[in-house]
Amino acid sequence: MDITQPVEQQVLSGAPTGDGPLAVYRHAVSRKLIVSDPAQAAAAERLQALWSKLRHYDPPARLARNTLLGRFLRRKPVDEAPGAEVNGLYLVGEVGRGKSMLMDMFFATAEVPRRRRIHFHAFMQEAHRRIFEWKQANPGGEDPIPPLADRIAGEAILLCFDEFQINDIADAMMLGRLFEALFERGVVVVATSNTVPDDLFRGQPGRDAFLPFIDVLKQHLDVLVLDSQQDYRRMRDATGDTWHVPPGPAARAALDRAFRALSEGAPVRPVTLTVMGRALAVPQAAGGVARFTFSDLCARNLGAGDYLAIATHFNAVVLDDIPLLTPDNHNEARRFINLIDNLYDHRVKLVASAAAQPDALYPDGTGAQAFERTASRLVEMQTEAYFGLAHLT
Ligand SMILES: Nc1ncnc2c1ncn2[C@@H]1O[C@H](COP(=O)(O)OP(=O)(O)OP(=O)(O)O)[C@@H](O)[C@H]1O
Ligand SMILES: [Mg+2]
Known part of the structure; x- marks a missing residue:
């Protein structure tokens, strides 16, 4: 193939x-x-x-x-x-x-x-x-x-x-x-x-x-x-430089480099998106790329409308510090699932630092089953084939 x-x-x-x-x-x-x-x-x-x-x-x-x-x-x-x-x-x-x-x-x-x-x-x-x-x-x-x-x-x-x-x-x-x-x-x-x-x-x-x-x-x-035996997303090769484990100085430096490369050196500044009449703050944006921490996006009460706005507005997202998610974090997990669904659907490129590989991020808790799809997507989103797709606005 x-x-x-x-x-x-x-x-x-x-x-x-x-x-x-x-x-x-x-x-x-x-x-x-x-x-x-x-x-x-x-x-x-x-x-x-x-x-x-x-x-x-x-x-x-x-x-x-x-x-x-x-x-x-x-x-x-x-x-x-x-x-x-x-x-x-x-x-x-x-x-x-x-x-x-x-x-x-x-x-x-x-x-x-x-x-x-x-x-x-x-x-x-x-x-x-x-x-x-x-x-x-x-x-x-x-x-x-x-x-x-x-x-x-x-x-x-x-x-x-x-x-x-x-x-x-x-x-x-x-x-x-x-x-x-x-x-x-x-x-x-x-x-x-x-x-x-x-x-x-x-x-x-x-x-x-x-x-x-x-x-x-x-x-x-x-x-x-449809009971095929194979998760075909996992057949693709990962590029190896888009998912950095664990978060820390080395991962931060790698994300800094990715942010600069993806935004082609455009000036970094905060921007505000308007979502159904509300303001959504993007702390760092440069060209078509936005950078957030996991808590910016998933520890606050954001919803599908916010994630959709991000996914249509930006062609790439750099996401720092995705933690391990426990049953107590089921709200964060739910928002993260929603975020990734929107990014994936709009073919937004993702570079992230995380406490673990996608499969191991949210093993137990409400919605852990739905998270399996998220993990599968996160794996596919690391492939060159995915990076080659055009952003869907
Ligand atoms: N028979 C196959 N051979 C090779 N690649 C395949 C095959 N079937 C699907 N794929 C590829 O596997 C990936 C996953 O397929 P698809 O997105 O249709 O899965 P899905 O069942 O909709 O998953 P999800 O439930 O996560 O939405 C796609 O990139 C698709 O092109
Ligand atoms: Mg599908």
Whole structure:
């Protein structure tokens, strides 16, 4: 396998995209861009079946319920959409198994004019923002979910969600009704996740109220377990100079050098980003590079919006002093997971000093299982292939 060029860019270029995801997968295997994996091939076949059903799927956007005409038309049977019985696939498996790769093959080939691929975090943030704006414009206390669902379904009838996960009670409460409304409008969902539906939000306060959403998911989506034996992220070679253990004078000097090199000597100064009306201080920024300590970012009450702002604003982050995380640090661990998800998703380069290798940073505690993905990503983020990817803003 050639690791000097990002696999993701190679698998789709020159691939027979007109024949669906299975052909793209087989093509990538035959060109030896990826290794053949029976579990992945089986998943590609399931995605291919969905691909065939969805060709040219484009149900008309429905009229909003709260218009007179909308209410009248709603008295007709709801399932007039031709593909309404196909609600989609939930692709679940351990880290680095190729779920996102397969979903991207599906997304790139789907012959659905209105389609959207989005990280689930970003989708949730957008949904909360839209609800907030809608309530400001409609102070009458009406239900914001139907107009939100109309708007989302109007934009895309195929939604591909990467990294479906529920961390937040506010999300948990809103999602059941939103998804029900989306499925009712003929929206098809393909999602990747590390968690089977029955384990979503498990052990969290308020889970009982969330159970109906799990039923909605299971009722509408086929759950497909991708049980490849290999974490493919670990097949890549690490560059060796981006993760410095332990923190201390030598690591600090190495990070100083990396900061200067990545920012090409641009002047260092503090900057302030604005995140949803709030100020987020970046103590040191130079060119497109920001430098923080672990406590700047993860020991304070920052959230997904802050990490997203950092990931879109900067193409590289230098992060000093990642400590070992214990069960008492589960809040820091949760924020760190969120930070790395955002950096990884936007292909932000990371140079860090840490008390241990990624695998050993957070062995026990709430969210330690989710941390396995973070560790896998941190390993991939040290590869030359990752450093070769363009920043996604
Ligand atoms: N069969 C394969 N051969 C070689 N590389 C592969 C193969 N399948 C996937 N990869 C590579 O492994 C890496 C991880 O794949 P991917 O991101 O799709 O995993 P994932 O299942 O989505 O992981 P996560 O749960 O952490 O999001 C990617 O860089 C991908 O290109
Ligand atoms: Mg993934």
